[in-house]
Amino acid sequence: MTNVLIAAAVALVLSMLGTPLAIRLFSRRGYGQSIREEGPEAHQGKRGTPTMGGTVIVIAALLGFAASHLATLSEPTASALLVLFLMTGLGAVGFLDDFIKIYKQRSLGLRSGAKAFGQLIVGVVFAVLVTRFPNGYAITPAETRFSFLRDFGPSIGLIGFTVWVLIWIVGFSNAVNLTDGLDGLASGAAGVVLGAYVVIGNWQFRNSCVTQQLGPNCYWVRDPLDLAVVAAAVLGALVGFLWWNAPPAKIFMGDTGSLALGGVLAGLAFTTRTQLLLVILAGLCVMITLSVIIQVGFFKMTGKRVFRMAPLQHHFELKGWAETTIVVRFWLIAGLFAAVGLGLFYVEWVPSS
Template sequence: MKAVLISGAVALVAALLGTPMFIRFLVKRGYGQFIRDDGPTSHHTKRGTPTMGGAIILGAVLVAYLAAHLATLQLPTMSALLVLFLMTGLGIIGFVDDFMKISKQRSLGLRSKQKLAGQIAVGVVFAVLALNFRNDQFRTPASPFISLVRDTHINLAFAGTIGGVLLFVIWANIIIAGTSNGVNLTDGLDGLAAGVSTMVLGAYVLIGIWTSNQNCQTNPGIKCYEVRDSLDLAVVAVAGMGACFGFLWWNASPAKIFMGDTGSLGLGGLIAGLAICTRTELLVVVLAGLFVLEVVSVMAQVASFKLTGRRILRMAPLHHHFELVGWNEITVVIRFWIIAGLFAALGLGIFYAEWVVGSS
């Protein structure tokens, strides 16, 4: 628990103090955000606002995790390192995309196929490695079984065959693509993605601590959890939560800096990695329900236009629709935060209810 507290505090302070220094650096370099002309007209005033702030979030997470282990003299675990690898890898892809946009001063960065290829490459490496590195109890960072609150009976990597491993890799990449693109689509209003990410990561802090206290390796029982390195995953999650909190101070309306794809893809990877390694792969659909709504809104908009020639929303993603309906940006953000909080609470309720019912 000491490592959890240190990690959260260091990440919060690092992001809170590091962000304004990064803002000054970006302003000096002239690295400002390009704003779409087809978006809400109220966003045109944001043109030139420093972006790539996600670099501070990811940096704060890495610094906080290292500081927590140096302070407690504990060795890093493979589960946590793989989640950090996934976060950093996707963050680098986002950084390249952001840099191309601001250097060319247009909305075209990496092509969609290039970005997708990068996400898949990082996801494949993560998934393959996560099924290796067995500990003394022969547990790997990830499980080949599809999970909800814990592993189900559906084994993707059946009998360790190549075809089975491939199915798990595909499944892991679906989760990674879904969460990273969900955060990316949500990052369109001041403080929206950072606030929602804070709530989702806060939920994973609680899940990590709970599964650590009820872990089969240290506290065997009927309903114990098979999650490997669960407390260290909580250290990672709290670092992400603290970093988002600190960044939100500067990202809240009116934003002094945007996280950009660097932050949105990186945070999406962080959440996906935590979902896979804590064996809550399907539960993340509820915990990160706001991100899911944003993705579904885009899919529905595209499908409707292609099938009927009509748009069901004034503009996608969903938060832009409510702006064009007449809601003030701050109103949209706060109400979406409330919805995100309800989703996170519902997810935690499902998680805890499964344990209570199974233990009674």
């Protein structure tokens, strides 16, 4: 637990102190947010707010993780490094997207094909490497199988697994991106899920088949404690960033942050063997993504809209809800989803008597 606490504390302090520096730097260079003309009218006042704040989240999380291992003289594990690679790689794709938006002063950055290609390259590398690096007990960071509370079913093969990984990476990186529509919304929602993964990683470590030999309910997870350290480092960085991103936001995370956070969540889901559980833990992001799918699909079929605007948070804006009201209520929903997910995770440990 020492590693977990150090990682979270260092990342939080670095993010809390580093974000105002980034605000001043990006403001001087004119790295301001472009706003879609078709978006809610109230958002036009946010034009020019510094963006690319996700760079602070990524850097603070990486340094927090490194500091925890330096302080305890422990070696980082393969599972943790692969999740951090996924976060950084997708963050780099998001950074290019943000930079093009700023440079060309438009609300669209990378072309969809180029953005998808970047996600594809990072995702394929992660999918291939995450099935390698077995430890002394022949446990790899992930298996080529589906998982809910743990792995189940037969192997789907490396090709099938790679496709599955890509679906999850692209799906959740875009889900967090869609959630990032109001000040502090994505930061808070992702933070709740990361907090759940701190708990999951620590519980898996305490009930590891390798270290505890606890019988049928133990976990065959390669590096659960270090995965909790990763989740804690990113959570600490998010809390420090949220201090400046809360309404009214002084800086936005941009695609740099949203893609990186989606990558962390997907990476943790694969390495903790909780792929399908992530759908519940990150239920708010899933719900917001479904609102876009429903809106687009229904409009194409009927020419009519289900919501006043998608993603879902903008529907409530147009209904007259205050931005802070939407954000806080959606945070509560995110917390409820995470609580349900953790409840399901623990349910197999409840005595059946």
